[in-house]
Structure formats: C-alpha cells, structure tokens
Amino acid sequence: MVFERDFLIRAYRQMRTIRDFEERLHLEIQTGEIPGFTHLYSGQEAVAVGVCERLTDQDWIASTHRGHGHCIAKGCDVTGMMLEIYGRADGLCKGKGGSMHIADMSKGMLGANAIVGGGPPIAVGAAIACKVQKNGHVAVAFGGDGSANQGTVFEAMNLAVVLKAPAIFVFENNGYSEHTGADYAVGSKDIAGRARGFGMPAEVCDGGDFFSVYEAMGRATLRARRGEGPSTIEPRTTRFFGHFEGDPMLYRAKDEVARHRATLDCLQNFRQRVTSEAWLSDADLDAIDQDVATQIDTAVTTARSAAPPSPAELETDVYVSY
C-alpha cells in the first residue's frame, strides 16, 4: 500500500488539530471561562480521521457527546467550534448549542448529541435519504462502547440491515461507559459480534492506528456505496482524559493514562509509521505541528474576546415559522 504525500499530510494535520484543540481546551477549562460540560476526544483521533478521510462533505455523520474530534475530522471550522464552546454569538450554532451540540449541515455533520444512542437512528435516516436520492453517499453513526447497550442503537442497526441502507456504524470502544468499564457493561465483550447478529459484516480494528481504521472504513464505504447495505467497525481505542472535564477517574488505574499516552498515542504511531516508511519526514510533521499550534491559538484568542449572544437571541430559531 502506498499513500500520496498530500493525503498523509492532510490526515496528520486533522489528527494534530483535534489533539491540540482538546489539549488546549483542557487547559482553558481550568480558567473557568468555558461554560458547561465538556467531553474531550484526545486519544481517539485516529478513529475520527480514519473514518472521515473516507467521506466527502456530501456524506453524513451523526456524532456523540464526545464530538469535537468528529466535527474537526468532518471539516467543521475550528474557530467556529471554539466560539461555540465558549458560548459566543458567532459560534457555529450561535452559542445556543455548546460543546455537546455542534453541528454543520454544510459539512454533512448532523450534530453532536447529548443523548447516548440518540445519533444512530438519525444516521440511518440520513442513509435512507441517500438511498432515496440515489446519490451514492453514505451516513456514519458514531457511538461509544456505552451506546452499544442502548435499544435505540439495536433498532437502528436492524432497520439499516432490513432496508439495505448505506449506513456505517462506528463503535469507538474506549473501554469506558462514563465511569463504568466496558468489560462490565458490554456483556458480549465484542460489539462487532452483535452487529453480525443483526446480519451485517463487522470488524474490530486498531483505533490507535489511523491506517487500520482507514482500511476497515474503506471496506465499509465500498459496500455501502455499492448499495450492498450497512457495516459495522469497532475501533479499539482509549481516551486520555476523563468522561467529562473534572472527572477524577477513580475507576482507572493511577498510571493508566500516562501508560496509554506513552504506548497508545495514535499521533506517535502515525509519525513512526510514515517516517519509517519514508513517506514523510519528521520535518514535514513538525511543520504541521507548528502550523496547527498557531491555528488553535488564534481560535482561542478569537473566542476569548468574542461577543456573547444578545439576550434577544433567546427566542429566535425555535421554529422556522410560527
């Protein structure tokens, strides 16, 4: 397998952008300036990017409460996202949605979602629309291992199989449903096996390896675009922060995050692979790191000084017309 230089640069830039966005948010949240509840995606970047690099703006994704990575990977504007997370008037959703509700239909991003299991039925609906419109596009339902225990998700999977909908279910198994281990909460251990039970192909892949996710997603999108129906992939991954910012993570071994940062870092894995194959140089990647750092800094600076929504905005956007 040989990859184009531009493709690799883009993939790395996307992953680095997600990582820096989240690591910076982790720091900024401690200043108290950011309202509400934030769930960070650090550690899982290879999944969002490995999946979304197989998609175009016309393909759809439905995201989760841990949605920043999906948004960036799908092409949402980084400054617009930062403004939204700060609750600013010029945020992607005018400050009305916040971290858990970032959406951008123009990028095929159907929305982050604060209800576990809320997204997959919506993604199947988008897949049905693609089928009706005969446009060859697909829809992806992101969910965690926790979402694999929601009835809505089972209903969505069965419906997608019944209708041969061009849907792809991505179960990001990061080992934890909030504060409870997947080893406990997912009775079957293997989520892919459940998907097979519904009658679709499913595979487990390495969520710490961009290429592993990208390859698995390639098989799933090919099948969907050919009209052969849905697939499931289950990337095994880890999160570098708690369930939400402020979570003391008493349920994780004390050294677990440090160990995973040292050994399961998908950005390090990527760097190792592309430099050892001599596809890219360390200098190429370092240049991206610098560029992204500047971009994130600009986004934060912009968001910090931006204006909040006017109180008159409270009662707009409830309906299209009323």
Place this chain on the structure above:
Amino acid sequence: MRQLSMRDAINEALHLEMERDARVIVLGEDVSGGAGGTSGQRDAAGGVFGVTKGLLPRFGEERVIDTPISESAIVGAANGAALAGLRPVAELMFADFLGVCFDQVFNQAAKFRYMFGGKTACPIVIRTATGAGMNMGAQHSQSMYAMVTGVPGLKVVVPSNAYDAKGLMLTAIRDDDPVIFFEHKALYPRKSVVPEGDYTIPFGEANIVRQGEHLTIVAIGRMVSFAEKALDALAKDGITADLIDPRTLSPLDDETIYESLEGTGRLMIIDESPPRCSVAADIAGLVASNAFHALRAPVVQLTPPHTPVPFARELERAYIPGPQAIEAAARQLLKAG
C-alpha cells in the same frame, strides 16, 4: 442543628430506607461506578452527582446495581422488579433521558394498577437530576415535570431544599405507586437543617414557606429560593407574601393555594419549565375554576419563554426566572386589578 446538603440528605434517606427495608434496591448508570475499571475501585462515582455514594460498600452489588447505559431497561427492570415484590429506586442520570424510556414510564409503570383492575402495584421511585443553570445545554437542562404530572398513575415530587428532600424521599420509597422524584442540580450543594433519623413528609401537602398579606406566590423547586430572595428585597418596601411550595405536583395541594388567595387576592406562579401546558398553567387553570371569586388581578405565570434551554451563559441567565424578575413581576402585580 446539623446542616446537610440536598445531595447528602437524599443519600441519607436512601441509606436509612435500604437499612430498614431489604426489598429496596437501587439501580442506574454509575450509581456505584468503577465496575470493570482498571483501578479495581468500586463506588468510584456514587452517581454522577454523588447522591448514591456509599450505598454499594454498605449494601452490596445485589442491591446496588450499576447498569449499562440503557434507560429503557433501567426503568423497565425497575417496573418488573416492583411487580415481583421489590421496591426499586431507579436513577435516570438526567431528567432529559426520560425521552429514551418514556414508554416504560407512562405506558407501563403509570398504568399497571388501573389496567390490571387494582390487583397490583408498581412501587418504584425514579430519581432524576433536573433543571437549568449550569450551562449543560438543551438536552441536559430541562424541567420535564409537567409531562409526567399530566399522566394519571404517576406521582411527582420536586423538593426545594434538603430537609424536604429527605422526608419526601422516605415517603416516596414507602409509597406503593410509581413516583418521579426531580432533584434540581443547582440545589444539590445547598444546605439546610436536616434532622438525623427517620421522618417523612406526606405527599399532597404544600409547605407555606412564608406568610404575608399582599400576594400569593407559588414556586416550584429551585424557584422557591429565588422567590425568597425577591421577598427579602420587597420586604424593605413593606411588601409581604404567602410563599407556597407545593413540594409534590401530583398529588397537588391546591386547597392551600385557594385559602391563601382568600386573603391576598393576587397570585404569581413561578415555574422553571416552558409556559405551555406547564404546571404553572395547570395551577392557573385550577384557580380560575375554583377560586375565581378571590382574584383581584390576573394571575401572573412567571416562566422561561417557549424555547429550549440555551447554552451560552448570557442566554441561560435570560431564560431562567431569577430573583430580580420575580421582584419586578410582584411589583407589577400589586399595581394590577
């Protein structure tokens, strides 16, 4: 006198009742936490707001059940366990998650007794965190109590302070009907005097928080403390009110409201849920039907606007009826009629 936060007061009620009655079980997401984790530490969460902390070490895994993220199964299993002889206390992490499991709440739990000719009971309590004010966004901040108050067969509790929360929780677990118990997130850390040991507060009995002469204020949940703040400010101008906290919305102690209106003639209802088909609208309707003669001015319903709960701080502040809005509305009401 000992002061406890509302979080600890509810926690104490759960401890007391689990000790007293072996049929009581607790189930929900992360009610203990840490199962299947790598630290080996159980009770790693004790509920995301810490309300169920300490139950698992004391009562064990059979009675304190960490569930997967499966709200329909949580409430449905609570229903089944109740029919089969237990007294389950199910936790829905956020009241918004009622949306995931509404069938088990209003088609199942609410109707068993009636459909089955009075031959069974479904003694469950669904505890759930409610309310806006913490910038948690549109799907983690709603006040959903009007939707369940309208369902025959369900009882609905909305405590406004730690003392009431403990007594009402003990009543709720001992009650033979399904009870939805709404705990306001912003009230969890708020302390009040809470006696040790066992005491219950009956359902359908409003608390007259303050007595006064110029108007009647009915306030629900967190709105009670906001009304008190507003009344502190109004007292400087000699304005006083009956402040009534219904404590339970179903059953509702409407008689206490009518009696108060006989003296004051002016009514303001403060509700944190949107105005249409709300508890405020319900109370206003009851008053129009049953105490119209006592009214000297139109009833004021002080609620958020007919919108979802917004995220940005400035918008959420504008959404929630706060002490200043209450004070202004009270002054306006005294000029009316």
